[in-house]
Amino acid sequence: MEWRDEGALLKVRKHGESSAIIEVFTQAHGRAAGIVRGGTSRKIAPILQPGAQLDVTWKARLEDHLGSFTVEPIRSRAAQxxxxxxALAGLNAVTSILSFVLPEREDHPPLYTRTIQLLDLLGQGEVWPLAYLQWEVALLEELGFGLSLDTCAVTGGNDELIYVSPRTGRAVGRHAAGDWADKLLPLPPVLKGEGDADIAEILTALRTTGHFLTRHLVPSLGDRSLPEARARLLDSLARQV
Incomplete structure (x- = not known):
């Protein structure tokens, strides 16, 4: 078995004396793992940095084997x-979350495209937090936990949609919330795609998407916890408020 693809490096860990096992989010083969022979050497180790864009060739005797990678650098994102x-907290959050939530060898082309676009924006502090929020919304959608924010779940209208149901992920209008308002999640305009926002509003939106990551997506993966890297990113953003 053999295939060649392009992808972003998610994770690296040492294997044996001189090799490394890497995980890559690829365009056509999803999240894939394999051994890089000599991966800890002075020649290859600098290439194997999380976030790096790689040209990879995977080979194995059988499809269900771990297999091995040969890698060629396309571009590094270390300087960013x-x-x-x-930016560092953002990179760690994106790579950790993808490694955690993506099924192995299941392709997700739309999410892949969004991920590469997001990684290319690293270091651009004016636009990156909003792009990250949009990426989390896309991640939930891609994995079957998308939010429905166009109309009120109670009335079917679209006036004053300021809440999200924590159970269904649907929007709720101000007047339809009634006595349940304090049990609903906030729906800031930026989460509906209505223009730009400051960091405080983006953080509010990320707390809402975080609910669906931790209470809906993560439980579907078994008895696990969302990577701490996401919380560290939110802490870094909060320091800018």
Whole structure:
């Protein structure tokens, strides 16, 4: 078995004396893992940095084997995060979440395209937080937990949609919420795609998407917890408020 693809490096861990096992989010083969022979060497180790864009060739005797990768660098994103605390936290959050939630070898082309676009924006602090929020919304949609924010779940109208049902992910209008208002999640305009927003509003929106990540998506994966890297990213963003 053999295939060649392009993808973003998600995770690296040492294997044996000189090799490494890597996970890559690829365009046509989803999240894939394999051994890189000599992956800890001075020649290859600098290439294997999370977020790096790689040309990879995977080979194995059988399809269900771990297999091995040969890698060629396309571009590194290390320079974008080395001196930017938020960019580094963002990179760690994106790679950790993808490694955690994506099924192995299941392709997700729309999410892949969005992920590469997001990684290419690392270090652009004016636009990256909003792009990250939009990426989380897309992630939920791609994995079957999308939000429905166009009309009120109670009335069917679209006036003053300021809440989200924590159970269904549907919008709720101000007057339809009634006595349940304090049990609903906030729906800031930015989460509906209505223009730009400051960091405080983006953080409010991320707390809402975070509910669906932790209470809906994560339980579907078994007895696990969302990577702490996401919480560290939110902490880094909160320091900017």
């Amino acid at each position: 995060v080395m001196s930017d605390r938020v």
